[in-house]
Amino acid sequence: MVEWFTVLVVFQLAGEILSAATKLPVPGPVCGMVLLFLALVIYRRVPDGLAKTAEGLLSNLSLLFVPAGAGVMLHFGVLQHDLLPIGASLVVSTLLTIAVTAALMAWLSRKASGTAPGPKPAAPEPEARS
């Protein structure tokens, strides 16, 4: 467990260094994700321990946003003042982005796969969790 967590942290560090050295506008962890992805492509499989560690972190991913999210308390003033424009923008723009991106992606993938309809997800309703 600890050794695989070490791997993740070392890749993050490598990503931070890469991001700083190349001045790419991409944060260190995202660069680290790309580096680990390339390493896996070269290694051609995911070590079991790494898979378990990653799963442990990713199954609790939403917890990790809570501390930053509590930062809303710093901006109650602005929120109150611009409630309508901010609220409307957050909801409408986010829904529009999801709709446009998903519809375009679904349409383009269907077009690309040509006559053969692509592999459809088995379950029609996506709401169930294991």
Place this chain on the structure above:
Amino acid sequence: MTSIADIWVYLSASPLLHLALTLVAYQAGYAVYRWRKFNPIFNPVLIAIIILVTILLVTHTSYQTYFQGAQFVHFLLGPATVALAIPLYRQVARVRKSALAVTVSLIVGSITAAASAVFITWVLGGTRDSFVSMAPKSVTTPVAMGITEQIGGLPTLTAMFVILTGITGAMLGAPLLNALGIRDWAARGLAMGTASHGIGTARALQVNEIAGAFAGLAMGLNALASALLIPAAWHLIFGR
């Protein structure tokens, strides 16, 4: 004899209290989410934040004090982001097959997110700080704050918009996609990651591994696309 007040003073000085509070608030949020059968409207992050902020306001605790404890949780975001390489690797064949569709959809989605956010905030009378800081709202926090700085917004305000956007997408994305009849997991995941970054990705991962992989990919690619496109477009349109 130590009084309750003494114990309180001792605990408030250590990061343990706020670390524990963060975890307990999330457990409470997650319990509600599970109780409501993982209905996205009962978003555990949102519930946890409401509980936490209420407690912090009632106890007159500053966010800085709180964050000294919470930073241990916050720190794990980095390794977790790196770990997104694993679902991505597992879906590499699928991703490669739809590389062109991913690229086109992502760029269009990225532009839609920024342009509509700024336009709607501006047209409804938002202040300059609000609409400028709104531009990178769909981008993962560290990149979003950097973009805002470049175009003259307030980075901490952007951080709040980013989180609220993530929660909005995680709550409303699935019902919207169902209503639109989009069942393709790759398209669903890509849209969640593009529009609502890590929080949307967290939700996508909970539901389906293909969706999670495409969401993680979209989050990374949107960060890159937005960091290149938004400052350039901003200077072109507004001349700074």
